[in-house]
Amino acid sequence: MKECIEAIENRRSIRKFKSKQVSKSDINILLHSAQMAPSAGNLQAREFIVVSSEEGKEKLARAALKQEFLREAPVTIVVCANLKRSEMRYRARSALYAIQDATASVMNILLAAYSLGLGTCWMGAFDEKEVSSLLGLPEHVRPIALVVVGYPDEAPTAPPRLDEKIEHWEKWTSQSIDD
C-alpha cells in the first residue's frame, strides 16, 4: 500500500535515458503488469507491440513528431486499442471502452517500470496513420500511446497539479477553471 502510493507520487516522465539495455525479463514484467489492468467486461481490448530495433525506433521517433528522445530509450511499447474485440460485445461505447482498456494498461506499465527502477514517458503526440502503417496495424487496431522505457538519466521534479481546483464533492459546485 505504502509502496504503491510512493510510486504514484514519485513516478515522473523521463526524457533522458542511459544506454543500459532493459532485460527481457523486465520487459515481460511490464507486459504482464499491463495485462493485469482492468478492462471492460474483461475483454482486454488492447495489444502491445515492443519496438527495440534502431530502425524501428528511428521511424517511430519520426512519426512521434520528431521527439528524438524516443531513440535514446532502449525500448518503446506501443499500446493499442483493439476496437473489434470491444465491438463484439459493446455498441455505442465500445471504442471508448477499448481506449480505456489500453490506457489503464499504460498506467500499470508506468508504475511497474518505476518499481523496477526504470523510467518511462507516455507519448501521445504522434501521427497515428504513420505509426499504424509502420507497425502494419490492421484497421481495427488503433495505437493509443507510445511508452518509452529505459534507465533514467535525469530526475525531474513534479510539474504542479491543479489539486482542489479540479475537485468537486457530491456535484459540480463551482465555476470550472476553464470558464
Ligand SMILES: Cc1cc2nc3c(=O)[nH]c(=O)nc-3n(C[C@H](O)[C@H](O)[C@H](O)COP(=O)(O)O)c2cc1C
Ligand atoms: C495522453 C498523454 C500524452 C502525452 N504525450 C506526451 C508526448 O507526446 N511527449 C512527451 O514528452 N510527454 C507526453 N506526455 C507526458 C506529460 O507531459 C506528463 O505526464 C506531464 O507533463 C506530467 O508530468 P509527470 O508525468 O512527470 O507527472 C503525455 C502524457 C499523457 C497522459
